[in-house]
Amino acid sequence: MHDVVIAGAGPVGLFLAGELALTGSRVLVLERDQEPTSPLKALPLGLRGLTAGSAETFYRRGLLEAMAKASGVNAEKVGADPEAVEPPAPRDLSHFAGMALDATTIEAAALPFRLPSPAMEGFMTSLETVTTVLAEQAAALGVEIVRGAPVTAVSQDDEGVAATAGGQEYRARWLVGCDGGRSAVRELAGFDFVGTEPLFTGYVAKVTFTDPQQLPLGFNLTPNGMYLRTPFEGHLGMMDFDGGTFDRSQPLTRDHLQTVLRRVCGTDVTLDEVHFASSFTDRAMQAPTYRRGRVLLAGDAAHIHSPLGGQGLNLGIGDAMNLGWKLAATVHGHAPDGLLDSYTSERHPVGASVLDWSRAQVAAMKPGPNAPALRQLVRDLMSTPDGATHVYRTTSGLFHRYDLGHRHPLIGRAAPDFRFDDGTRLGDLMHRGQGVALDFSTDRALQGAAQGWEGRIRYASGPVRNDLGLAAVLIRPDGVVAWAGEHASDRDVFAKVAAQWFGAPEN
Ligand SMILES: Cc1cc2nc3c(=O)[nH]c(=O)nc-3n(C[C@H](O)[C@H](O)[C@H](O)COP(=O)(O)OP(=O)(O)OC[C@H]3O[C@@H](n4cnc5c(N)ncnc54)[C@H](O)[C@@H]3O)c2cc1C
Structure with a gap:
């Protein structure tokens, strides 16, 4: 029997599988599709933007270089x-709604607790690239992936779960649905899914135009919607405010796409051929809880929204980073009470705010007299240092703060990339998915206390280039600061917080 079965070998399922396998959990991934790649995942249709927050997540697992290289990005460009x-x-x-953020307007000093790091910015990649790199990593860690195995039935009892796929039943102690926006696991396990209905149908397509010069490159808002032409030849995106009424089960014909394109762009541009196309909407829905018994949800299975602003994949990677170590601790029997449920309480609000961010953009793009006025207001605000800083703080994935009690303003935030004088960085210490205790004192004051969690917490000490006025920091495996001490001699406080997140010590 496996410890965890994951439904879906998309980016979220694969990253989660790696997180669990890092701790020695036995993981099986059941994937519906037989083939790992498809034209919808490859460039140009699979084009995806990773935020600096996701770059930092991959950096912390030693995956950033491979991800950047496979994405055709110079790793030095990403780094500090x-x-x-x-x-x-x-x-x-x-x-925001196609209005670009000017990075020079952002006030770096207003963004607390950041230090230079090899993950300084996001970059463009493709779904195919992300899943290929993550599948290789998962396989190297011993994860078993069965393809051509759609999950069609789920049941659970006190001991475990059973998932049926391809006529076979797979048992495990836990099941995680990472099977995308139309998640079968979500439905089969009885999760609610609530939110708002769509205003538009969106399309991405690889086409051949007769007269591409009629369509300028970039993000073009029109009185009837939006269209996007990227530098990739024949790559087209569109938003058609049809109330989301297009029947998405029907095939996407050249005639339909051409009618929509002409309506949206207001010219008589002609499509010669449609090579590949798919559609989406701005339906914004979220599961009120991400856990029902032994079944959990992550990624698009837990929340859907429009791709505006490129947040869904990043949000899902954040879910997996938050869930992985908590589920692993539960599997290995050392999770403190309530740890697994903190997955929903921490991640649901993050998802809800991304849904709202996407809804706000739809409101600012909806054809009619109101949206241009709203856009002007947002444009004016974004051109101020406070406004630009707010947008960056919201979209970069680096500045969310979980409510962990907040005794110090760093607690609950992503840990800065502290760099020891010997050049070792915090990120280098996190590759194995353990917590990290950083002790900047000269007498290794916390070493004895940290020994109780050997294997769960990695201890490192020494002077750092910039200690931000701290003597010691305890960092969870997902890179979130659990404790920030001004006195490393506060061993009792350290031990209390360590037990709160990592369970009882060994001795
Ligand atoms: C046009 C477009 C542009 C986008 N751009 C961005 C962007 O720039 N940045 C960003 O962050 N996000 C972007 N997104 C969103 C992003 O692609 C998704 O949020 C992300 O792919 C979700 O990952 P996932 O692993 O949760 O789900 P998916 O990627 O949907 O993967 C789910 C996997 O589960 C499998 N599956 C489905 N049903 C079953 C079943 N019953 N049993 C087993 N397996 C199953 C599927 O085959 C698939 O492999 C965009 C989306 C679209 C449509």
Whole structure:
């Protein structure tokens, strides 16, 4: 029997599988599709933007270089200049309803607790690239992936779960539905899914145009919707405010796409051929809880929204990073009470705010007299340092703060990439998915206390380049600060917080 069965070998399922396998959990992934790649995952249709937050997540698992390289991005471009200033200047590119954020307007000093790191900015990649890199990593860690195995039945009892796929029943102690926006696991396990109905149908297509010069490159808002032409030849995106009424089970014909394109762009542009196409909507729904008994949800299975602003994949990677170590601790029997349920309480609000961010963009793009006025207001605000900083803080994936009690303003935030004088960085210490205790004291004050969690917490000490006024920091396996001590001699406080997140000590 496996410890965990994951339904879906998309980016979220594969990353979660790796997180669990890092701790020695036995993981099986059941994937509906036989083939790992498809034209919808490859460029140009599979084009996806990773935020700096996701880059940081991959960095912390030693995957950033491979991910950047496979995405055709120079890893140095993603990383920090060794002489970089502190706080580092934000370099991420975001937009709100097609209005680009000017990184030079962002106030770096207003973004607390950032240090230069090899993961300084997001980058463009493809679904195919992300899943290929993550599948290789998962396989190297011993994860078993069965393809051509759609999950069609789920049941659970006190001891475990059973998932039926391809006529075979697979038993495990836990099941995680990472099977996308139309999740079968979500439905079969009886999760609710609530939210708002769509205003538009969106399309992405690889086409051949007769007269592409009629359509300017970039993000074009029109009185009837939006269309996007990227530098990839024949790559077209469209938003048609039809109330989301297009029947998405019907095939996407050249005639239909051409009618929509002409309506949206207002010219008589002609499509010669449609090579591949798919549709989506701005339906924004979320499961009120991400756990029912022994079944959990992550990624699009837990929340859906429009792709505006490129957040869904990043949100799902964040879910997996948050869930992986908590589920692993539960599997290995050392999770403190309530740890697994903190997955929903921490991640649901993050998902809800992404759904709202996407809804706000739809409101600012909806044809009619109101949206241009709203856009002007947002444009004006985004051109101020406070406004630009707010947008960056919201979209970069680096600044969310979980409510962990907040005794110090760093607690609950993503840990800064502390760098020891010997060049070792926090990120280097996190590859194995353990918690990390950083002790900046000269007398290794916390070493004895940290020994109780050997294997669960990795201890490192020494002087760092910039300690941000701290003597010690305890970091959860997902990179979130659990404790920030001004006195490393606060061993009792350290031990209390360590037990709260990592369970009882060994001795
Ligand atoms: C046009 C477009 C552009 C986007 N751009 C961005 C972007 O720039 N940045 C961003 O962050 N997000 C973006 N997104 C969203 C992003 O693609 C998704 O949020 C992300 O792919 C979700 O990952 P996932 O692993 O949760 O689900 P998926 O990627 O949907 O993977 C689910 C997997 O489960 C499998 N599956 C389905 N049913 C079953 C079953 N019953 N049993 C077993 N397996 C099953 C599927 O075959 C699939 O492999 C975009 C989306 C679209 C449509």
